Amino acid sequence: MADDGLRASAVSGGGTAAPTFLEDVWYCLGPGARLKRERMQGLMLAGQPVLLGRDRDGSAFALRDLCPHRGAPLSCGVFDGREIECCYHGWRFGTDGRCTHIPSLLDDHGVSVERIRTPAWPVREAHGLIWVYLGKDTPDHEPPDIPGFAASARPSLLMEMTFDCPVDHAVIGLLDPAHTPNVHRSWFWRSGRNLKQKAKRFGPSELGFTMLRHTPSTKSVAYGILGGQPETEIVFRLPGLRLEEIRIGRHRVCGLTAISPIDADSARVVHAIWWTIPWLTLLKPVLRVFAHQFLDQDRRMAAIQKRGLRFNPSLMLIRDADTQGRWYYQLKAERQRSRAAGRPFENPVRETTLRWRT
Ligand code: FES
Ligand SMILES: [Fe+2]
Incomplete structure (x- = not known):
């Protein structure tokens, strides 16, 4: 780039250009305290529907908020603190995104239920905040540390x-x-x-x-x-x-x-x-x-x-x-x-x- 300091070819005005969102990074979704046990919520992150939930034991999880059957948002279903049941045909999923039950199946239908899954993303909770790693691989870094404050310290x-x-x-x-x-x-x-x-x-x-x-x-x-x-x-x-x-x-x-x-x-x-x-x-x-x-x-x-x-x-x-x-x-x-x-x-x-x- 010429050193006139004026050109900025990488900058799109945000009109017609398709957005490129970073994957493989930690996104902050706000305070963890908002997410109660045995509850889930649907939200959008980087153009993706995300189901954010907290299980019976207090662990937070994040799944793609789409049922792999016919696309209903899983967040519109029911969560008992262990499994999410889709509101459309009752397929059930663990908090790791794996399907555990399909009500309409008979034993001789030969479908491997456990091989059906919706993507799950890594979640971290530290310093009172909840972070989701939108990526396909194992995270190669962690959310930022807040220097001088224990991981249990919530924001003032x-x-x-x-x-x-x-x-x-x-x-x-x-x-x-x-x-x-x-x-x-x-x-x-x-x-x-x-x-x-x-x-x-x-x-x-x-x-x-x-x-x-x-x-x-x-x-x-x-x-x-x-x-x-x-x-x-x-x-x-x-x-x-x-x-x-x-x-x-x-x-x-x-x-x-x-x-x-x-x-x-x-x-x-x-x-x-x-x-x-x-x-x-x-x-x-x-x-x-x-x-x-x-x-x-x-x-x-x-x-x-x-x-x-x-x-x-x-x-x-x-x-x-x-x-x-x-x-x-x-x-x-x-x-x-x-x-x-x-x-x-x-x-x-x-x-x-x-x-x-x-
Ligand atoms: S769309 Fe979810 S069970 Fe059919
Ligand atoms: Fe400002």
Whole structure:
């Protein structure tokens, strides 16, 4: 690519181009506590119908939400905590997706019931979140760790939103530092005036890149109220995960934003925050309002952008503010190519400093 920093051939406007969703990655489906024992729910993930359930013993599972007989959604059937019974002809399935019983069969029909199955996907639950690995093979990596917090630690604050835009644009919006002065104008955050030059050091990390540990501007109110000398590190990882870790003395605040595609036109955004600062818990109702307002500003912007994307315009990713967005497309393409070729993933990101004005 010419180094004019302007061309972005990989970017589709999201109009007519068929979406490509990443497989073989962990997608976050929100809080595990929402899924009660012996219950199941149907949802969409990356254009696939997914049945998410929790068995009698408390283990979560995920199946393709289509009966292999004649396609009825299994989530419309009945679940007794052990088996799911399809609502149409009563075929029964274990939580591993294997068929266990076909009511209409006679013994001499010679059908191997146990060979009939609907695909099952690996599920993990950690840090209060539920993750599904959409892939055909055994996972080659695990969902992200939340540094400094036990796997049993639930988020102190959690919110979810649906963004009415293609997933790639939701992810790039997450990585885009240049929209902040326009989109996140707010009395508690910043006014949108007084743009400052920023320089941040980045390096490659697992399936993504990291804005290396640094001392952020304590002028922003959000950091300022935490006191002490904050240090922050921001990790991005496929498919659309941004993990920010702030250390203030012995305390930590970790924020995870996890974006996953619902279908070609919408994305699920889960935003979770963990903290060790006791007095922050007292401020939770206020923080919830601010966090919701912040995320909703992005949601509204994505919906506005989609009105233009309908016309499938060619788009630009300019240096350096859009370099993270460019890396996202490169990482995604490399993940797909390396999986297809059965070779190790080669991270396209090199250590560098990016500079922009925000
Ligand atoms: S469609 Fe499910 S049992 Fe027939
Ligand atoms: Fe934003």
